[in-house]
Amino acid sequence: MNLAFRFSYFGDRFFGSQMQPDLPTVEGEFIGACRHLGLFEDWREACFATAGRTDRGVHARCQVCSFLTDKPELAIEALNRVLPADIWCTGWAEAPEGFHPRYSAVSRTYRYYFVAPGDVAAMHEAAQEFVGRHDFSAFARAGDRNPERRILASRVLIDGRFAVFEVTGESFLWNMVRCMATALGRVGRGEAEATEIARLLAGPAEQRVAAAPPEGLILWDIDYGIPFTPLSIDARSSRYLDDRHRYHVLMAEVSAHLTSDLR
Known part of the structure; x- marks a missing residue:
């Protein structure tokens, strides 16, 4: 069996x-x-x-x-x-x-937990930029793989003393969610705006966003x-x-x- x-x-x-x-x-x-x-x-x-x-x-x-x-x-x-x-x-x-x-797998969901998130509302708004099909070259180590991925849902919510980035996609690249979390963390601290994420998704990657620490990441669900x-x-x-x-x-x-x- x-x-x-x-x-x-x-x-x-x-x-x-x-x-x-x-x-x-x-x-x-x-x-x-x-x-x-x-x-x-x-x-x-x-x-x-x-x-x-x-x-x-x-x-x-x-x-x-x-x-x-x-x-x-x-x-x-x-x-x-x-x-x-x-x-x-x-x-x-x-x-x-x-x-x-x-x-x-039809889809996968990840959660990334922030201890000190900052402006959660701004992070949630910025997270909407990820929804849809995009070139994630700036947010992952794609290697020789197709860097395009489809994100089905993306949000930032409060869970106790944490802010949580929850993202659902058909598939993900290596370090992709952790790099996305880094970008949202910068938005929460007032170091960047949602337009910065949109710019990185729109064009060829000149430089990859650094991956956030692995300890905050959880493979949350697989459908x-x-x-x-x-x-x-x-x-x-x-x-x-x-x-x-x-x-x-x-x-x-x-x-x-x-x-x-x-x-």
């Missing part, structure tokens, strides 16, 4: 998602868990693939992989027990014929037009999430006190 799994991870300790020799990666951990359970021996023969790569330090709320196995029940029941605490499956589906987690059956998070991952939440609440309180003392 060709199984598809939707899964999440924190990217802090991984050298990106793609397998690399002698380095911890998301794919390496997932394939190791599958082999430990005897779901397959050779990941190539099992046609293991993910929806796409994320860089070192980037997180995922919704990454998707698929692979062939003759033990689907074991995979569904046990994978969350053997995956490390910072990776957990949230759903599964029997992949339809011809399914590929990368090429079958395939198929339903996934929800999976319960493992107790180890649940404790891991609770510990991270407590830590960040504490750090936010410390930061608030330090800021207050400096005023």
Whole structure:
């Protein structure tokens, strides 16, 4: 059976998602868990693939992989027990014929979190410049790939103490969302206006916008037009999430006190 799994991870300790020799990666951990359970021996023969790569330090709320196995029940029941605490499956589906987690995606959504955003209304207005089909040479490392991409939706919203850039597109280039985030951050700080983004999208790229730090980026969602059956998070991952939440609440309180003392 060709199984598809939707899964999440924190990217802090991984050298990106793609397998690399002698380095911890998301794919390496997932394939190791599958082999430990005897779901397959050779990941190539099992046609293991993910929806796409994320860089070192980037997180995922919704990454998707698929692979062939003759033990689907074991995979569904046990994978969350053997995956490390910072990776957990949230759903599964029997992949339809011809399914590929990368090429079958209808759209992808990313979120970039800003700690100190500035003028959120101006950022949201500027984010509308990205909607539609544009040449993103100035906002990505395109290499020999077609630099044109279609953005379906783009907005900046408030989420607690963060401003969040949320963007949905048919596909993305390497570092594209992080470069877009840099441009919006400059707008929020009053260093640029929406017209600067429009100018960069309109003509050949003389210089590429620098990518924002990877820690703020989350692969938020991938739409395939198929339903996934929800999976319960493992107790180890649940404790891991609770510990991270407590830590960040504490750090936010410390930061608030330090800021207050400096005023």
